[in-house]
Amino acid sequence: MTASASWFLKIGGAITGVFLLLVVAGPALAPYDPQAVVGASLVAPSGAHLLGTNDAGQDILSQLLVGTRASMLTGILAATLAVAAGVLVGATAGLLGGWADLVAMRIVDVFLAIPALPLVILIASLASPSRATIVAVIALAGWPPISRIVRSQTLVLASRGYVHAARGFDSGWPYVVRRHLVPGLAPLIVATYVNWASAAIVLEAGLAFIGLGDPTAVSWGSVLQRALGHAGIYATAAWTWWVLPAGLAIAGAAIGLAFLGVAIEPRSNPRWARS
Amino acid sequence: MAIAEASASGHGEFEQSRFRAIRGPAGLVMGYVATILVLVTLNFFLPRALPGEPLEALSNPRSPTFIGDQERRLAVEQYYGLDRPAGEQFLAYLAGLMRGDLGKSIRYNVPVSTLIAERLPWTLLLGGTALTAGTMGGVVAGIRSGWRRGRDGDRLLLPLFVALDSVPMFVVASVIISLFAVQLGWFPLSGARTPFSDAWPPWRQALDIGHHLLLPAGLLAVQFSAFQFLVMRASMIGELGSDYIRLGRAKGMTDRILKYRYAARNALLPTVSVVGLQAGLAVSATIFVEAVFAYPGLGRLMVEAIASRDYPAIQGVFLIVTVMVLTANLAADLAYRRLDVRTRR
DSSP: OHHHHHHHHHHHHHHHHHHHHHHHHHHHHOSSOTTSOOSOTTOOOOSSSTTOBOTTSOBHHHHHHHHHHHHHHHHHHHHHHHHHHHHHHHHHHHHHOHHHHHHHHHHHHHHHHSOHHHHHHHHHHHSOOSHHHHHHHHHHHHHHHHHHHHHHHHHHHHTSHHHHHHHHTTOOHHHHIIIIIHHHHHHHHHHHHHHHHHHHHHHHHHHHHTTOSOTTSOOHHHHHHHHHHSTTTTTSTHHHHHHHHHHHHHHHHHHHHHHHHHHHHHHHOHHHHHO | OHHHHHHHHOGGGTTSOSOTTSOHHHHHHHHHHHHHHHHHHHHHHHHHHSTTOHHHHHTOTTSTTOOOOHHHHHHHHHHHTTTSOHHHHHHHHHHHHHTTOOOBOTTTOSBHHHHHHHHHHHHHHHHHHHHHHHHHHHHHHHHHHHHTTTSHHHHHHHHHHHHHHHSOHHHHHHHHIIIIIIISOOSOSSSSSOTTGGGSOHHHHHHHHHHHHHHHHHHHHHHHHHHHHHHHHHHHHHHHTSHHHHHHHHTTOOHHIIIIIIIHHHHTHHHHHHHHHHHHHHHHHHHHHHHHHTOOSHHHHHHHHHHTTOHHHHHHHHHHHHHHHHHHHHHHHHHHHHHOGGGTO
16 A cells, blocks of 8 residues: 555645645636526536536536635535544543543543434534534534544553653653644644545535535535436436536545545554555 | 544444443443433434524524414424423423324424334335445455455555545435436436336335335445445455464465455454444435435435424434434444454453
């Protein structure tokens, strides 16, 4: 696997780079206003509309380009929140030990035992639909497993000889955390973050697809929801320029980040490096 | 997503029970009961505590989720009992659960328990078929790939499974429908059976159900196999370094016997835990697949309920599905303990 790690890094990095560029430049590149009616209903791709129009006569390419920002940023924001909370809980529990650790880990156990998607759906459908709700529920699904691995890694690091040595030379915990713990945890955190960004983008699109997205935003998931909800979508040729590009965008972003995650993981996680 | 979750929850922790405060099967069962209590409590408090007061909005004429039909609105108000003190509401809720009362669906105006009873068999058929086929496929692929790690075919398999694992289910489902149901016309577009097929002879009905099942179940099976494959592969590679393999080689045993009768048999143990873990992930995938294929299971019921903010139905499905997953997890954990001699001590 070490040999193919660089392959994963190249492909994953290239795909992710393109999508990150589109997050910045997407809205500027969009030829039309994604919400405006700019043509007839379900026009096939042409020079004027490279990916045709949807049932309302909106330009699909513009919707996808503008939606890149909403979809990717929601995913990235949710992953950031999940990783931050997970690292905070995991590292603190690992360092403190004792009762704090026991209580925190029992709470994590309960969250890990409950299947994430039904819980996310329940909360998202009860709360008012907005970007903040979506980010919060995805982060809620993410932090418990993340805190688990961060805690394990913290325990491993804290028992290392150099930490004992540093403690023996009378260095305080702030020094140990800054000097040994942060560098020791960093690779693991980066890999986890990339994996969760991938999962969060898919989850965001999935929630939008089942009708739990931010109703005011144009995103990949909202394009898909409208397309697959269109009666007889499979009966017309519109499937190829309406559903397929939106699906490819979601899948592409997810695969890019997942490949990047695989490429980073061996260095931080001995479990994968062995295989 | 499965990989992110699985690697996050740690493959290495399979051998340990989730609730290590108390050892042995009793600890597992206690953890199971405690988690179910948390679930029931969550299910009660979430709709009452979340910002936006989702339940109040149902009876507020100015809110978008106001229930116009008076009879349905009264049924919902009575079920949630919002005019009573919170403690009394909770007791009434628990008493209702004991009787199997999950409230009345706003959308269908029938008891939620009736709806669930109608939909559950379809989800069990779809999920069960897919889980069985996916586990077998993933294990066999994992044995082969682990045995020949790093060689030609193996190098293609890993990127393929990582990609499979991260691609969203609803996208793949739509592509599959377009390809096999629309372009080739081999399978029906959606649903679980042909409408009005009740009058058909039983063998024809069974064929019809199988015909509708093949596409969604096949897709789910491929998805489930990805995770099982990765675990089986890693476990297989772990066994290959063992002394008994070297001894077998030295004795001149054939690859085939070593591979299947020795290495694979020992490597199979973690897959039992994976089946339990899969139950949770299977639910996610099944919800999306049912939504795209319009398959009349619990997942589709939940998605339909979202559209009409049918809270009693969403909550009912949530409770049933999570209890099913927890039970599957418990069963897998207990089975693992019986199978692994080392944990029996």
